[in-house]
Amino acid sequence: MTEKMRINKYLSSLGVASRREVDRLVDEGLIKVNGEPATSGMKVSSEDEIEVRGKVIETSQEKKVYYILNKPKGVISAAKDDRGRRTVVDMIDTKQRIYPIGRLDFDTTGLILLTNDGELFNRIIHPRSTVYKSYFVVVKGEMEDTSLKKLAEGVELEDGRTLPAKVRLVKSSPRSTSLIIEIREGRNRQIRRMCSAVGHPVYDLKREKIGRLGIRDLAEGQYRELTDEEVRYLYSL
Numbered sequence: 001m002t003e004k005m006r007i008n009k010y011l012s013s014l015g016v017a018s019r020r021e022v023d024r025l026v027d028e029g030l031i032k033v034n035g036e037p038a039t040s041g042m043k044v045s046s047e048d049e050i051e052v053r054g055k056v057i058e059t060s061q062e063k064k065v066y067y068i069l070n071k072p073k074g075v076i077s078a079a080k081d082d083r084g085r086r087t088v089v090d091m092i093d094t095k096q097r098i099y100p101i102g103r104l105d106f107d108t109t110g111l112i113l114l115t116n117d118g119e120l121f122n123r124i125i126h127p128r129s130t131v132y133k134s135y136f137v138v139v140k141g142e143m144e145d146t147s148l149k150k151l152a153e154g155v156e157l158e159d160g161r162t163l164p165a166k167v168r169l170v171k172s173s174p175r176s177t178s179l180i181i182e183i184r185e186g187r188n189r190q191i192r193r194m195c196s197a198v199g200h201p202v203y204d205l206k207r208e209k210i211g212r213l214g215i216r217d218l219a220e221g222q223y224r225e226l227t228d229e230e231v232r233y234l235y236s237l
Contacts, residue, residue: 004043007033007050012118015064015097016052019122025052065096066226066234067114070218077103077112088112092223101125102186110135110207111215113226113234120234124210125186131237132166132182134209135191139200143169143177147198151181155197159187162194176203211237 007026008019016022023040025031031038032051044050050057069088071077076087079099088100092114101113101121115121124131152167166182177200181191192202208214213230226234 004045007042007044010044015116064117066231067092067223069112069223070215070220071104071112072220073107108205131211132184134182136206136208137179138204139177139195139202141200142172142174143200150198155194157193
């Protein structure tokens with residue numbers, strides 16, 4: 001790869017980190033190019049020696065790998081954890097340096113994607129992304145139509161109003177309500193906060209789909225590689 005490109009895009013394409021993370025590392029002075037501190041927006045190629053946190057990056061293109069995992073509870077959605085807890089990356093048997101696309105919180109189960117393809121990572125998590133993520137949600141109490149409507153139209157949270165969501169009632173009883181909620185945002189603990197905001201704390205939460213990509217027959221803790229067709233579909237989003 002001798003063609004020059006912006007450093008955030010270049011390192012992202014090598015699976016080093018997302019573009020946003022590369023920008024942060026540049027700002028903190030943790031990336032050097034040919035012995036000098038990198039600058040935001042600079043262009044690099046495979047002919048440059050690039051260090052990240054003092055480690056020289058192998059600039060030959062890694063094989064791109066793509067995994068889908070049915071995350072169980074009690075696993076961290078990160079590449080590593082400072083407290084030594086098990087991460088989603090720990091669950092994948094691969095020699096490639098992978099990282100999760102987006103996050104599921106500690107107590108949430110379900111579909112999470114892992115890859116070393118920074119370009120795909122950016123396509124899915126970009127703020128302008130229109131990819132809907134579908135969640136099966138069980139909340140406390142019987143949810144009335146007014147609350148369902150609030151979830152669908154947008155809920156006011158401390159970090160702003162949520163975008164409209166797709167909400168479908170599965171079943172309801174005085175004790176609990178089951179829902180399918182589809183959102184295209186990725187705020188921290190968003191589904192849990194939305195439901196709490198309308199008076200129905202979440203009992204259980206599982207992500208079932210990203211776009212039309214689903215877990216299918218994967219049991220909790222199991223994973224598989226994506227097919228070429230599935231990768232092409234994600235790139236088309």
